Amino acid sequence: MSNEVYALALTSTLQEIQNVCPDITSNFIFKDEKILAKDKNTEEETATQTIDAFNKITESADIIGGLETVTIQGAEGKVNIAPMSDFHLTTVSSKEADEKYVNTLTRVLIPIVIKLVDEIQPASIETETITSNDEAITQVEPEPVEDEVTEEVFEEPEVEEAENAPTEELDEEAAMRKLYEDTEPEELEVDDEPLLPEPPVTQLMVENLKGFRVPSDTVRVDEDVIAQWNELYSDKKLDKVEIEALNGKTTRCKVKEIKKSKDSGKGIIKMPEKIQLTLEIAAGELVTVKPVVE
Numbered sequence: 001m002s003n004e005v006y007a008l009a010l011t012s013t014l015q016e017i018q019n020v021c022p023d024i025t026s027n028f029i030f031k032d033e034k035i036l037a038k039d040k041n042t043e044e045e046t047a048t049q050t051i052d053a054f055n056k057i058t059e060s061a062d063i064i065g066g067l068e069t070v071t072i073q074g075a076e077g078k079v080n081i082a083p084m085s086d087f088h089l090t091t092v093s094s095k096e097a098d099e100k101y102v103n104t105l106t107r108v109l110i111p112i113v114i115k116l117v118d119e120i121q122p123a124s125i126e127t128e129t130i131t132s133n134d135e136a137i138t139q140v141e142p143e144p145v146e147d148e149v150t151e152e153v154f155e156e157p158e159v160e161e162a163e164n165a166p167t168e169e170l171d172e173e174a175a176m177r178k179l180y181e182d183t184e185p186e187e188l189e190v191d192d193e194p195l196l197p198e199p200p201v202t203q204l205m206v207e208n209l210k211g212f213r214v215p216s217d218t219v220r221v222d223e224d225v226i227a228q229w230n231e232l233y234s235d236k237k238l239d240k241v242e243i244e245a246l247n248g249k250t251t252r253c254k255v256k257e258i259k260k261s262k263d264s265g266k267g268i269i270k271m272p273e274k275i276q277l278t279l280e281i282a283a284g285e286l287v288t289v290k291p292v293v294e
Contacts, residue, residue: 003036006087006117010037013113017105023097025077027106031087050090054081084110100284104205108246108286197232199290208283209270218254219243220270221289226257229291240292243269245279252292 010029018024018039028038028047033055035047054070072079077094089110093102202225209220219241229238241255253275258264269289276282 007037014039023094026092029087085114201288201290204269207268209272216272216274220258223257238291244288245281249279251278
């Protein structure tokens with residue numbers, strides 16, 4: 001796929017990330033030693049020097065099995081270079097920046113944009129191909145055909161004599177008609193059970209659930225979210241949820257309310273380490289949660 005398509009989408013995303021988090025002073029994305037997208041604050045010369053330095057470090061790291069992520073901590077801030085699909089994202093942040101918040105923005109939004117571009121681009125290419133083929137077809141003019149004079153031959157339809165029609169077919173048709181009239185239509189079964197609404201999907205941020213005798217198959221969700229579910233399904237028992245991570249992994253587990261009032265309304269889901277390993281995620285990442293209605 002053309003890098004220009006990625007560049008257009010990722011440049012806008014990088015600028016929006018900086019608008020949302022001013023502590024990110026500069027960010028850019030490169031691939032194969034080429035700058036693919038950058039924000040307005042990033043100078044091309046500085047970005048090129050950073051890429052050269054990263055490549056030299058990568059070559060030196062071959063003896064330890066390769067290098068993926070580089071983090072440089074300075075007195076005034078921090079530089080982080082991390083892989084994103086086939087690209088590398090470079091983020092420069094101030095020392096006051098919330099590292100957890102910065103990681104959530106960059107490691108969630110950038111992969112989502114890349115995935116959307118991958119899904120949309122093939123469809124647009126196929127549409128353009130079909131359109132161009134249609135245009136080529138419409139441009140082909142048919143060759144003129146000389147008028148040919150043909151003689152129409154009218155044949156008289158054959159008239160079947162009534163006396164030659166078999167009486168057995170008439171008797172069979174009459175018997176079938178009588179059988180149809182004597183058969184009563186079956187009564188349609190009507191399902192009186194009301195249709196249930198689709199389970200609502202809520203996006204929450206993962207936090208670790210630790211403690212003495214904490215069950216490994218149960219997560220805890222804000223009581224306001226559970227109250228909304230109970231209002232939708234008042235006659236249903238909601239004791240399980242389905243969780244989906246941004247990587248596509250899903251799992252079902254038990255659910256209870258968050259007990260501590262200080263965590264209410266924060267949009268979090270407290271999750272044991274076992275469930276995090278199943279979803280291949282860690283604390284600070286976003287997941288979608290919906291109730292299991294049975």
